[in-house]
Amino acid sequence: MSVTVRIPTQLRSLSGNASEVQVEAATVSEALKALESAHPGFAERLFDDTGGLRRFVNVFLADEDIRFLQGVDSPVTDGQTLSIVPAVAGG
């Protein structure tokens, strides 16, 4: 499955300034691992010491928060977009 990962401004120094990266993956977790393989440095920014997503990192699959799906185990389909949105503000 080819997936587009949208990279937030704060992390573009890791992706050679690219705002989008194409990866091959069957789940969100695999997509984020593929991102780390292509551009080392993402994993330590996105995941905490226990291997879980940092609590202020939000990941959206086709505009849906993955916490409403199956989290990092959510399956992805060909052509979908995965967005990394660091830190909600608001309120």
Added chain:
Amino acid sequence: MANVLGLRCRECGREYAAAPIFTCEWCFGPLEVAYDYDAITASVSREKIAAGPLTLWRYADMLPVAPDSAVDLGTGFTPLVRADRLAAELGLGEVWLKNDTRNPTNSFKDRVTSVALSKALEFGFKVAACASTGNLANSVAAHAARAGMRSYVFIPSDLEQGKIVTTAVYGGNLVAINGNYDDVNRLCAELASIYEWAFVNVNMRPYYAEGSKTLAFETAEQLGWSVPDHVVVPVASGSLLTKIRKGFDELYKVGLLDEEPHVRVSGAQALGCSPVAKAFIEKADTIRPVKPDTIAKSLAIGNPADGYFALDVVRTTGGAFATVTDDEIVEGIRLLARTEGIFAETAGGVTVATLKKLAAEGVVRSDERVVVYITGHGLKTIEAVSPTTGPTATIAPTLDAFHEAFDIEES
């Protein structure tokens, strides 16, 4: 500002210079203003505060902005009123209401907006913006008008009329989004990375949030420089609750309180949007976002930015959370109006209904001095009570008609 050291990440502690930024570039945790408390201690006193204006700017020494550049509509120093009739109804003892419906745009949001836009002018911004559930929309539009700034205010399109009209009247750009608040918020995060605008609750959020501390400052001053045993606070993003606690702690830190405060902090959420309360009740470590479905639209944030911090405050201070249904919210509004003569919006209904529930559960006790935060005016959400509230009788203009409708014994 001499009293401000900079910004600090609340998650990992990394430090940054004071700038219009809101998130740690390493771990994405939220940034908070770091103060030089020794400098504040040296400059602040009860007498100096008492001689200050009857607004939140009397506490300027403890805010991250210079008061001479304040965007000020006269916000703050709202009444703290004793609520004996409400207390009696709920079986409680000493209950006080902090009536923040009495701010310029009738909600506590004037506190945060006044601080945020003052800081925005300091940074040189020309445009004010926000993502809002309604009250902030009113406040940002009004303060932007006052400051001569252009404004872009983003709201969910299904907000109450009483919040749409009262924002649009100030003449800025009001953008209604087909989506819920969390959708609006996400769009604003993206816009904030493109446009050089002062989004009060995005890139200005570290400063904005500090405005809420003034609710604690005023409460303590109005209680004769002492603190309540227990406070009940509505929770949307969780920022207000967190900052009220911080406010009490800071008063002690800078020498304005004689004794270290131990205030129990309880949170109020509507059942239809209760991600933080649910985590508390289920003793969970993670807060799962929800899709809101409640009449308390001003509290309808499904992905609360400060949820973890609010949860921590409630747990560590020995407070609790309760959730209330839409019917209980309406009853809460009516209970407050009927017993104390204060008409609150739905968030106030949530807070009063939560107080009632926590009192019945014995969490809020009759031997405690309790302060309840009423954060917005009822005229903003009149739809909540209008279906069940109206004239007692509609009659012809005759004595007979009156006597037919009312069997009156007293004269």
